[in-house]
Amino acid sequence: MFYYLSAVIFVVGTIIGSFLNVVALRINTGKGLMGRSFCMSCGKTIKSYDLFPILSFLSLGGKSRCCKTKISWQYPLVEFITGLIFLSVFLKFYSLAYVPVLVPTFWYLAFCILIVITIYDVRHQIIPDFLSYTFAFLSVLYFVGDKSLTSIFSYPEILNFLAGPIIFAVFSLVWFVSKGRWIGFGDGKLALGMGFALGFSEALSAIAFAFWIGAIWSIFILLFQKLGIAKSKFNFKSAVPFAPFMIAGFLLAFILSADVFSLNMLIFGPAPF
Ligand SMILES: [Zn+2]
DSSP states (O other): OHHHHHHHHHHHHHHHHHHHHHHHHHTTTTOOSSSOOBOTTTOOBOOGGGOOTTHHHHHTTTBOTTTOOBOOTHHHHHHHHHHHHHHHHHHHHHTSSOOOTHHHHHHHHHHHHHHHHHHHHHHHSOOOHHHHHHHHHHHHHHHHTTOOHHHHTSTTHHHHHHHHHHHHHHHHHHHHHTTTSSSOHHHHHHHHHHHHHHOHHHHHHHHHHHHHHHHHHHHHHHHHHHTTSOOSOOOTTSOOOOHHHHHHHHHHHHHHTOOTTOHHHHHHOSOOO
16 A cells, blocks of 8 residues: 555656646746647647656657657656655655644645746746745745744744744845855745745755755766766856755755754754653
8 A cells, every 4th residue: 555655646746747847837938837738849739648757758769759859858857856756745744643634735835836946947047936935935834834823933933933034134145245146046035935844953954955965066067077078168156056956955854854953952952752
């Protein structure tokens, strides 16, 4: 039953992923989200049997059936990653005795928004405001959830509530001082929702992960360039979209319930064992 459910969740994730691809490509283009999928090259409607996530791409050899145009790797990659993310949300809550259904629902929804943000940021180097704000708004609802108002504004919950605004403030400062060269203002707005969703120690862990993953990524790219494998003109001065790294850090902190700075001990005191 467990493996069956896991497989179903993964497949559902890949199907949602193929929808998120379409959403990210149609944002700010004036095209609706509903119409049938069509070939980006010749405009022909894509047959329904060619719309299977990942499998269609593989069986078609990465080329469209209508005009043999190369299909971007983005499609199967996003489908696969969405499948994996859905699976990790499922696994995160599967073993818990009782989880209100709205909790995993929030995480599935949050990651859908974040995946669209990632695709959009990679393509356009900008994050649409309404996506960050929707994410932040949902995260506040999630944070407030079952808490009473008095508990939110008492220690230590207040610290968890302030995580997003604090990171946002620091990012804004860095953005202002560096005149937008080190970090985008959009990354700060994204951090807002991440803070509300994760709380203080996990949110700071997510940011730490983001910088580490970004650093490792940069080193690999530079190495590949030295070896002549990568052709892009990347160097340490290039503006690299940071949102994908933040979202990867967010995912990692969420999966691991990470506390890389051991802040929980400071905030909440020793664990009650
Ligand atoms: Zn075509």
